[in-house]
């Protein structure tokens with residue numbers, strides 16, 4: 007920002023700032039207190055598709071709210087347009103909140119946005135959110151780590167910049183870690199193929215669509231059975247894929263695996 011611009015802004019009483027706020031996974035109660043406080047001080051809010059609209063009620067009446075997400079595959083604004091809009095609105099109105107699903111720094115393009123805004127000398131802040139990667143499995147009783155069962159977890163994108171499945175899935179499938187995949191529904195067949203290649207056909211898997219919302223849907227099975235389950239239950243994006251022994255340890259999902267175990271002896275629970 008030039009000194010001329012600064013002087014002009016002081017006169018207008020506008021203090022440009024952009025805050026990236028993580029809205030949490032979908033349940034409006036799963037935003038942080040800090041996130042709520044900042045929404046209450048917004049002059050403009052640019053929000054994504056997966057944001058629970060209840061949160062917009064926290065924004066002052068005189069503030070502007072602008073949808074910048076994807077709707078049914080249609081992109082309302084390109085990333086470049088969103089970047090420009092954040093800067094322009096900050097200079098025009100002051101405090102811009104960029105409200106993003108889950109956590110802004112987990113597959114949220116938060117870093118790109120910060121870099122762009124900072125290049126204009128505008129103050130930025132990031133208010134972390136509860137990522138769907140953790141909260142959605144938890145809502146189904148799935149713990150990503152458990153003593154003696156899972157020592158770590160990977161959170162991987164199903165779709166990279168080149169629209170390919172991340173090679174990390176291939177690496178993760180060879181580990182004993184819990185594997186959490188976001189944006190992976192279009193690549194589910196490929197994911198299943200990779201786990202089978204490493205003789206993991208019997209590994210439990212859960213797919214949770216619209217987790218923590220009233221439209222939540224879940225399909226559970228094994229690597230071997232999941233494609234059929236997805237088809238039968240018509241599971242689709244946005245969904246979290248969780249692969250690992252921890253899935254069958256969920257108090258909510260245990261019963262499913264006990265039934266399967268008694269039918270074909272595929273699982274040994276809590277030996």
Ligand SMILES: C[S@@+](CC[C@H](N)C(=O)[O-])C[C@H]1O[C@@H](n2cnc3c(N)ncnc32)[C@H](O)[C@@H]1O
Nearest residue numbers: 108109112114137138188189216217244245246
């Ligand atoms: C662009 S990524 C953004 C992730 C976000 N920054 C986070 O931390 O949760 C969007 C993907 O997150 C996952 N996702 C987000 N919210 C979800 C929800 N409520 N239920 C299931 N999956 C969700 C889906 O895989 C979706 O395609």
